[in-house]
Every structure is written in structure tokens, then in C-alpha cells.
Amino acid sequence: MSGPSSIAFVRRDIIAPAPPPPGQAGVLRWMRENLFSSLTNTLLTLLSVYLIWSVLASVMPWTLNGVWGASSLNECREIRDARGLETAACWAVINERWLQLLFGFYPTDDRLLASVFHAEPLAAAGGLEAVFGAGSNATARIEFVNAMKADLSNLTIFFFGYWRPLLAVVLLVVAVAPILYASLPRGLLWVSLAYPFVAVFLFWGGSVWGPATVALGLVAALYIGRLVSARLGLLAGALAVVAAFFMIFLNPLGVIGHTGLFPLFPHAKGVLDALMPLGLPAIPSDQFGGFMLAIIIGTSGIVLSLPIGILLALGRQSTMPFIRWVCVTFIEVIRGVPLIVWLFVASTLLKYFLPPGSSFDALLRVIILVTLFASAYIAEVVRGGLAALPKGQYEAADSLGLDYWKSMQLIVLPQALKVSIPGIVNTFIGLFKDTTLVVFVGLRDPLGLTNAIRATPEWNGIYWELYIFVALLFFTFCFFMSRYSMYLERKLQTDHR
Amino acid sequence: MKKSILLGTLAVAGLTAGIASAQSTMEQVQARGSLKCGSNEGLAGFASPDANGNMQGFDVSLCRAIAVAVLGDAQAVEFVPLTSQTRFTALAAGEVDVLVRNSTWTFSRDTDLKLDFVGVNYYDGQGFMVRSDLGVSSARELDGATVCIQTGTTTELNLADFFRVNAISYEPVPVATNAEGQQQYLAGACDVYTTDISGLAATRATFEAPGDHVILPEVVSKEPLGPVVRHGDSAWGDIVRWTLNAMIAAEEYGVTSANVAEMAAAPTMNPEINRLLGTEGELGAMMGLSKDWAVQIISAVGNYGEVFEAYIGENTPVGLARGLNAQWTQDGLLYSPPFR
Known part of the structure; x- marks a missing residue:
């Protein structure tokens, strides 16, 4: 039996890959x-x-199905019934009051609004000076502003009426970016350094020379210190900085009633004001409110508490007993008492220690207390980071002959802080959310404003819509912070897990 | 760096504060050009902001009246929002010139806290609200009821007293704020909601079906609410007291914002009106105010009755009847001493 092979079929080409059977691929699988x-x-x-x-x-x-266009809760309910809906949110309250929730009762720049968008009625009322000038009638002015705002859309008021806080927030992003992202040009760091002064000027207004001379005074104090330390050593330099600071800003002799040339700061400001009166209308802090307040308190607290916290953590590990005890006492006392108690201390008890009649800015009190509170927590988080470093790292730094500050700066802190990032950001997010507690000391934070809005006859009885809006605002910020911390952790990851 | 600014501002603030403390309250207000009025953060009908942030309400109007009397401008008021915890310390520390914030006049506040209650602008009292389908017509029938009650207030203590005196039992459901109380009550967590009658009326007005709820007739406490000033500056206290009295007296004598200009143009037949409006005598000068101080108050703000009707009266959402707050001639408690 020879001849062709008895094998009936020989495959000469490869089967095209078939799709997996249904149920073994894609969504189904x-x-x-x-x-x-x-x-x-x-x-x-x-x-x-x-x-x-x-x-x-x-x-x-x-x-x-929420109702967006209504002027009161009852109107919302009527619209809902007219549409035959069972439930509908009354978003109209957000539509009408979102500016108030963002900025509280922070005054709008009515002069700008009037001269740009309301020029004809302004001319009819007698021009800028007649309406807004020093001797103008407040009742007439408020009627004019109310009529003007009724004409303008909320977006126009947002962009032009509130340009000062808006610009401050935009600049905040510019100032923070070079710190957050190392890829940006380093020259931007100068913007970051100048930003606190610009922000104070934009938010609080007043003469431009106030923040400017403070900045100049600080630079001068540091420069004097540098000159002295170059000739006489570090300690003399530090003393020179303190002395220069006192001469410029605080008159140590003023305590016993001595006035005169010192402090230099008011004189310099006075001369500059007389030469070039430049500035924005001053706005006192009791008119600050809304989400802006959370941003101001949160950002200053975050920016100030990190360096203080790191110093406290280092102080707690110090071998010098006095410094260690001071730091331990500070951390334990601040951390052992709830924030709300500290806020009450700031808002009520402090007054008993200050001279009667003196008013120490409520917002400033809260910022200081929140900063101290957060720095105690940051100190403990950083201490955790320091403790996580193997002792070999400290010894390696010593063996290289680095002094204390250099070893901390170059070897210890970069590693310790990297470990502490999640904890630090956690503290920051907590701090940001805790800013709502200032409602209890009478500052108009977003939650306090929801109460105020509910007190108006139109919106009494509305709850969820306002709370949801406030929650969304806070979520946006906290989510960004948490994402950033994850980005930073990934970027700084050097181990090979 | 920011810390140094803080220190700088602190120093400046301390400096200006030292200058300010030497003056009387009246001089401070005039030097500042505005009145600092401690107000509620938001209470329906009494103090609430409109969309442009202007404050309005029954208590707010009294602040505006004082500003008119002292500064001649109803808008020259800075409203300082105060919570029930911070209000008295803020006044004592001089953060506000006058406190008009639904504060009950009590013995210890008047004496121990070193404050002066200079009058009563609203006589309130604690009441009860229940669903009408419960069929309850008197608070004495509330045996075994669950009651929503704001903690840490005098209402909590009054409630306990009332139920003990009547020998009936109740179960408290503690809530922190009025907003929470409304929600709990509407959700059925409690049978009864108790707070001041004015608050109950304002709350009921916001319900979808206000007719399904009744406010029981019993009033279990006295809550005279009024403006407060610091001890030690009686001249300022007089101004606040007589501003309120001028508004009350104006209603009694039929002087309204509509007819005040006409009545003040020439002396009328009633000498009391003439003295109030300054067409006879020199009452304003005795307080260091202008001759037509009361005319300005009434034309800018209105008399007591007008203000009541505009913000909390029966035609407003709050819908309060005059009740105890009617003139003494109409069986109420409002009784202004004579202008003489």
C-alpha cells in the first residue's frame, strides 16, 4: 500500500485567532x-x-428636576406643583445667593460696577462723587446700589464687583504653583515671597504703602543682619536682625510711654502716604465671610503651621532640656484642648487680658489660634517621620562633619518629611474643614451664612440645597489636596517596593 | 514672613485702641461715623440679610433708629453678628455699642454681668407646637410626649419646670439649633417642638402645610427681649432707651412715617406730640441730640407699630399677632413714660 498518505487532511496555514467564546471576554467576563x-x-x-x-x-x-428660577421657597413649591412633580430641589436659593455663600458680606467694588455697567443712572444721580463721595447720603447710596445690582447679572458682579478677592485667589494659585511643582521656573518663587503682602493689600485694602513698607522693613532687617553676621559672626547677626526688627516695627520704649523716632515703620508709611497717596478702599475683617473666609483662614493656617510645626518637632527631639520642655509643653497643651475651646478663648477670654476698649481683630485672633493648633499636630506628624528614620542616617550625617542645621537640612528632614507627607496633608485637610468652626465665634463662615439666608422670609425652611452647595465647595478643595499629596508621594518615591 | 505683618498690625491696632478708649460711647460713635450694633446672625423676622447683604428685620430697625438719632443716617450701622455665647462678652469688651439680639432681660444679666437692659422691644414667651391631628388642645394634655428642645437654653429649664409643676412626664429630644429642631419635628422624631412663640410662628410659616400644626395656648415663661448697653455710660443708655420709647410713643399718638413731616411742620393741638417732635421744648438737647431727633427716627424707620407690621406682623410670613406687644391702651404691655 504505497501512494499518497492516508492522512486525509493536513493543515497548511495557521488558523486565524478566533474571538473568545461569549462570556469569556470583555464586560461579561x-x-x-x-x-x-x-x-x-x-x-x-x-x-x-x-x-x-x-x-x-x-x-x-x-x-x-430642581427649580432654578424662583424668588422664594413658596414660589419653588408652586412651580413644583404646577409641573406635577413629587419632589424637586429648590436650587433657586443657590442661584440667588451663591455670591453671598462665596464672599459673605464682603463689599463689592460699587464704584467700578457703577461707572462701567450703570453709567447712565450714575450720571442721572449726579456722578461718582455725588453718590459715593465722602459727604454722600448712605441711604441714597444703598438704594442706588440695590437698583444697580438688580439690573446686573450675578456673574458680572462676581467678576467685576469682587475683583479684589478673585485676583488674590488667582495670584495665590500663581504663588503656590512653584512651591508645589518643581518643574516650574524658580524665578516664580519671588512671586511666592511677595504674595502674602499683595494678598493682605488686596483683601484688606487701605494704603498700598502699609504692606509695602512692612515688606521693605523685613528685607532691611534681614539685610542688616547679613551685613553684621558677615563681619561679627552668626550670633551677632541674629541679634542685629532682632534689634533692627524692633526699631522698625515695635518701639520697645513705647511700653513705658516713650514716643518719637521709633518705631520707624509708621514714619516711613506716613511720608510715603503723603508723597504718593495710593491704595484701595479699606475693608475691615468683620465684613469678611463665606467660603473666602475658609480659604483665608485655611491657607494662612497651612502656610504658617508647617514651618512652626517642623521647628516644634525638632525642638521636641532636642538635647537641650529647656527647648525640649518648652516644645513638649506647647504641643501637649495645645493638642490636649479641643479647637472649639481655643476659638472661644480667642473670641471671648482674650478680651479680659487686653486693655478695655481695645479691639484685636477677630479674624486675626482666629488665624493665630488655628495656626498654633495645626502646628502642634504637624509637629507630632513630623516627629513620627523623624522617628521612622534609622539611626544610621543621623550618624552618617554626623560622620560627614555636618553641623546640626546642615545635617537636618540635607540628610534628615528631606527623608523625614517625605515619610510624613500623608500625615501632613491629612492635618491640612482637617484644618481646612475645621475652619467652619469659626461660626461659633460669630464669624460668617459658609455654614453661618446658610443660617443667615434661612432667616430671610423668602428662604426660611430650606436646608439640603444650601448644605449640598457648601459641601461641594469644601469637597473640591479637599479632593485637590489629597490628589496633590498622592502625586507628591509618587514623585518622591525612591525605594523599590 | 506673614507672621511679622501680623505683629505689625497688632502693634498698630493696640495704638489706635489706646486712643479710642478715653471717649464716651456717644463720642466714639460720632467719631467713627457709624453705630456698631450687635445683632443676630439670622433670625426670621428679627434680623436677616437680603441678597445684597443689607440687614433687615425688627431688631435691625431699632439699631437703625439709634443710628438715625445719633448720626442722622439709618444706614450708618455696622452689624456685628454675635452668637448667644459671645454676645454679652462682646458688649462688655466694647466690640459693639449696643446689643439688640433677642436677649431676655433677667436679673443676673442686668446685675451680675454689669449690663443695662434699657427697655423691652418684644415681649416673648415660651410655647409649644404640635401636629393638629394629635387632637391636643392644651399643653397639660402632653403627658408622655416627646419634646424637641434646644440644649443649653433657658427654654430647657422652663420646660422641666412646667412639666414638674403639672406633674406630667415627658421625654426630651435634645437638638442643637432651631434648624435641627424643625427638621426633627417635621421628621416625626418628636411630638412637640418648644421654643419662643415668635420662633414657633416663624418656623410654622415655613412648613408646606402650616395649617396641620397648632401652637398651644399655654405660655410657660416670660421672655422680655430688649436692647442692652454696658454699665457705666448712662447718657448712652438714655439715648437707646428714649429712641425705643419715641417709637412706642409715636404709635400711641398716631404719628407715622407718612404723617410725621406734616405733624412736625407746625405745633399740633397735643402738647405731648409737640414735645416728642421738637416743635415745643428742647428734649433732644437734653440728650445731646438734635431738636428733630424723633422726627428723623420716625420718618426714616417708622413707629413701633409700623416696624412690627413690616417685619413680624400678621401680614408677613412670620405672622405674629400683637398680643402682649400692643399698646397699653389696647390691653398690651407697651407703655412709654411721658415725654416731658
């Missing part, structure tokens, strides 16, 4: 493996779907 892999999982999946559906079924119609 993912679902089978992750959602329906066993009886328990199937049950849990069905239960979860049911729960999610029932929550959404009641929340989504309420949210999406």
Missing part, C-alpha cells in the same frame, strides 16, 4: 469574575445594585 463569581457574591451584587438604585431613584429626580 469581568462581571462574572468580579460580581457573580459565587453565590454569596451574586447575592451581595444584587443587594448593592438594589441599594444604589433605591438611593438614586429618590435623589436623582429631586436633584435633576
Whole structure:
């Protein structure tokens, strides 16, 4: 039996890869493996779907069918009934009051609004000086402003009426960016250094020479210190800085009633004011409010508490007993008392220690207390980072002959801070959210404003819409902070886990 | 760096404060050009901001009246929001010139806290609200009821007293704020909601179906609410007291914002009106105010009745009846001493 092979079929080409059978690929497979892999999982999946559906079924119609255009809660209810809906959110309150929730009662730049958008009625009322000038009638002015704002859209008021806080926030982003992202040009760091003074000027207004001379005075004090330390050594330099600072800003002789040339700061400001009177209308801190207040308190607290916290952590590990005790006492006392108690101390008790009639800015008191509170927590977080470093790192720094500050700066802190990032950001997020507690000391934070808005006859009885709006504002900020911390951790990751 | 600015501002603030403390309250207000009025952060009908941030309300109007009397401008008021915890210390520390914030006049506040209550602008009292389908017509029938009650207030103590005196039991549901109380009550967490009658009326007005709820007739406490000033500056206290009295007296004599200009143009038949409006005698000068101080108050703000009707009266959402706050001639408690 010879001849052709008895094998009936020989494949000469390769089968094209077939798609996997249905149920073994794509969504179906993912679902089978992750959602329906066993009886328990199937049950849990069905239960979860049911729960999610029932929550959404009641929340989504309420949210999406919300009424945007109404002037009171009752009007909202009428519109809802007219549409035949069972539930509907009354977003109209946000539509009408979102500027108030963002800025509180911070005054708008009415002169700008009037001269740009309301020029004709302004001319009819007699021009800028007649309406807004020094001798003008306040009642007439407020009527004019009310009529003007009724004409303008909220967006116009947002961009032009509130340009000062808006510009301050935009510049904040510019100033913070070079600190957060190392890839940006280093020259921007000068913007960061100048920013606190610019921000104070934009938010509080007043003469431009106030913040400018403070900045100049600080630079002068540091420069004098540098000159002295170059000739006489570090200690003399530090003393020179303190002496120069006192001569410029605080008159140590003033305590016993001596006035005269010192401090230099008011004289310099006075001369500059007389020569070139430049500035913005001054706005006292009791008119600050809304989410802006949370940003101001939160940002200053965050920026100031990090260096103080690091110093406290180092002080707590110091071998010098006096410094260690001071730091330990400070941290334990501040941390052992709730923030709300400290805020009450700031708002009420402090007054008993100050001379009667003196008013120490409420916002400033709160910023100081919040900063001290956060720095105690930061100190403990950083201490955790320091403790996580192997002792070999400290010894290595010593063996290289580095002094204390150099070893901390070059070897210890970079590693310790990297370990502490999640803890630090955690503290910052907590601090930012804790700013709502200032409602209890009478500052108009967003939650306090929801109360004030509810007190108006139109919006009395409205709850969820206001709280949801405030929650969204806070979530946006906290989410950004948490994302940034994750980015930073990834970027600084040097181990090979 | 920022810390140094803080220190700098602190030093400047301390400096200016030293100058300010030597003057009387009246001089401070005039030097500042505005009145600092401690007010509620937000209470329906009494103090609330409109969309442009202007404060309005029953208490706010009294602040504006004082500003008119002293400065001649109803808008020259800075409203300082104060919580119930911070209000008295803020006044004592001089952060505000006058406190008009639904504060109950009590013995210890008047004496121990070194404050002066100079009058009563609203007579309130604690009451109870229940759902009408409970069929309750008197608070004495509330045996075993759950009651929503704001903690840390005098209402909490009054409630306990009332139920003990009547030998009936109740179960308290503590809430922190009025807003929370409303929600708990509406959600059925409690049968009864108790707070001041004015607050109950304002709360009920916001419900979807106000008719389903009744406010029981019992009033279990006295809550005379009024403006407060510091001890030690009686001249300032006089101005606040007589501003309020001028508004009350104006209603009694039928002087309204509409007819005040006409009545002040020439002396009328009633000498009391003439003295109030300054067409006879020199009452304003005795307090260091202008001759037509009361005319300005009434034309800018209105008399007591007008203010009441505008913000908390029966035609407003709050919908309060005059009740105890009617003139003494109409069986109420408002009784201004004579202008003489």
C-alpha cells in the first residue's frame, strides 16, 4: 500500500485567532469574575445594585428636576406643583445667593460696577462723587446700589464687583504653583515671597504703602543682619536682625510711654502716604465671610503651621532640656484642648487680658489660634517621620562633619518629611474643614451664612440645597489636596517596593 | 514672613485702641461715623440679610433708629453678628455699642454681668407646637410626649419646670439649633417642638402645610427681649432707651412715617406730640441730640407699630399677632413714660 498518505487532511496555514467564546471576554467576563463569581457574591451584587438604585431613584429626580428660577421657597413649591412633580430641589436659593455663600458680606467694588455697567443712572444721580463721595447720603447710596445690582447679572458682579478677592485667589494659585511643582521656573518663587503682602493689600485694602513698607522693613532687617553676621559672626547677626526688627516695627520704649523716632515703620508709611497717596478702599475683617473666609483662614493656617510645626518637632527631639520642655509643653497643651475651646478663648477670654476698649481683630485672633493648633499636630506628624528614620542616617550625617542645621537640612528632614507627607496633608485637610468652626465665634463662615439666608422670609425652611452647595465647595478643595499629596508621594518615591 | 505683618498690625491696632478708649460711647460713635450694633446672625423676622447683604428685620430697625438719632443716617450701622455665647462678652469688651439680639432681660444679666437692659422691644414667651391631628388642645394634655428642645437654653429649664409643676412626664429630644429642631419635628422624631412663640410662628410659616400644626395656648415663661448697653455710660443708655420709647410713643399718638413731616411742620393741638417732635421744648438737647431727633427716627424707620407690621406682623410670613406687644391702651404691655 504505497501512494499518497492516508492522512486525509493536513493543515497548511495557521488558523486565524478566533474571538473568545461569549462570556469569556470583555464586560461579561469581568462581571462574572468580579460580581457573580459565587453565590454569596451574586447575592451581595444584587443587594448593592438594589441599594444604589433605591438611593438614586429618590435623589436623582429631586436633584435633576430642581427649580432654578424662583424668588422664594413658596414660589419653588408652586412651580413644583404646577409641573406635577413629587419632589424637586429648590436650587433657586443657590442661584440667588451663591455670591453671598462665596464672599459673605464682603463689599463689592460699587464704584467700578457703577461707572462701567450703570453709567447712565450714575450720571442721572449726579456722578461718582455725588453718590459715593465722602459727604454722600448712605441711604441714597444703598438704594442706588440695590437698583444697580438688580439690573446686573450675578456673574458680572462676581467678576467685576469682587475683583479684589478673585485676583488674590488667582495670584495665590500663581504663588503656590512653584512651591508645589518643581518643574516650574524658580524665578516664580519671588512671586511666592511677595504674595502674602499683595494678598493682605488686596483683601484688606487701605494704603498700598502699609504692606509695602512692612515688606521693605523685613528685607532691611534681614539685610542688616547679613551685613553684621558677615563681619561679627552668626550670633551677632541674629541679634542685629532682632534689634533692627524692633526699631522698625515695635518701639520697645513705647511700653513705658516713650514716643518719637521709633518705631520707624509708621514714619516711613506716613511720608510715603503723603508723597504718593495710593491704595484701595479699606475693608475691615468683620465684613469678611463665606467660603473666602475658609480659604483665608485655611491657607494662612497651612502656610504658617508647617514651618512652626517642623521647628516644634525638632525642638521636641532636642538635647537641650529647656527647648525640649518648652516644645513638649506647647504641643501637649495645645493638642490636649479641643479647637472649639481655643476659638472661644480667642473670641471671648482674650478680651479680659487686653486693655478695655481695645479691639484685636477677630479674624486675626482666629488665624493665630488655628495656626498654633495645626502646628502642634504637624509637629507630632513630623516627629513620627523623624522617628521612622534609622539611626544610621543621623550618624552618617554626623560622620560627614555636618553641623546640626546642615545635617537636618540635607540628610534628615528631606527623608523625614517625605515619610510624613500623608500625615501632613491629612492635618491640612482637617484644618481646612475645621475652619467652619469659626461660626461659633460669630464669624460668617459658609455654614453661618446658610443660617443667615434661612432667616430671610423668602428662604426660611430650606436646608439640603444650601448644605449640598457648601459641601461641594469644601469637597473640591479637599479632593485637590489629597490628589496633590498622592502625586507628591509618587514623585518622591525612591525605594523599590 | 506673614507672621511679622501680623505683629505689625497688632502693634498698630493696640495704638489706635489706646486712643479710642478715653471717649464716651456717644463720642466714639460720632467719631467713627457709624453705630456698631450687635445683632443676630439670622433670625426670621428679627434680623436677616437680603441678597445684597443689607440687614433687615425688627431688631435691625431699632439699631437703625439709634443710628438715625445719633448720626442722622439709618444706614450708618455696622452689624456685628454675635452668637448667644459671645454676645454679652462682646458688649462688655466694647466690640459693639449696643446689643439688640433677642436677649431676655433677667436679673443676673442686668446685675451680675454689669449690663443695662434699657427697655423691652418684644415681649416673648415660651410655647409649644404640635401636629393638629394629635387632637391636643392644651399643653397639660402632653403627658408622655416627646419634646424637641434646644440644649443649653433657658427654654430647657422652663420646660422641666412646667412639666414638674403639672406633674406630667415627658421625654426630651435634645437638638442643637432651631434648624435641627424643625427638621426633627417635621421628621416625626418628636411630638412637640418648644421654643419662643415668635420662633414657633416663624418656623410654622415655613412648613408646606402650616395649617396641620397648632401652637398651644399655654405660655410657660416670660421672655422680655430688649436692647442692652454696658454699665457705666448712662447718657448712652438714655439715648437707646428714649429712641425705643419715641417709637412706642409715636404709635400711641398716631404719628407715622407718612404723617410725621406734616405733624412736625407746625405745633399740633397735643402738647405731648409737640414735645416728642421738637416743635415745643428742647428734649433732644437734653440728650445731646438734635431738636428733630424723633422726627428723623420716625420718618426714616417708622413707629413701633409700623416696624412690627413690616417685619413680624400678621401680614408677613412670620405672622405674629400683637398680643402682649400692643399698646397699653389696647390691653398690651407697651407703655412709654411721658415725654416731658
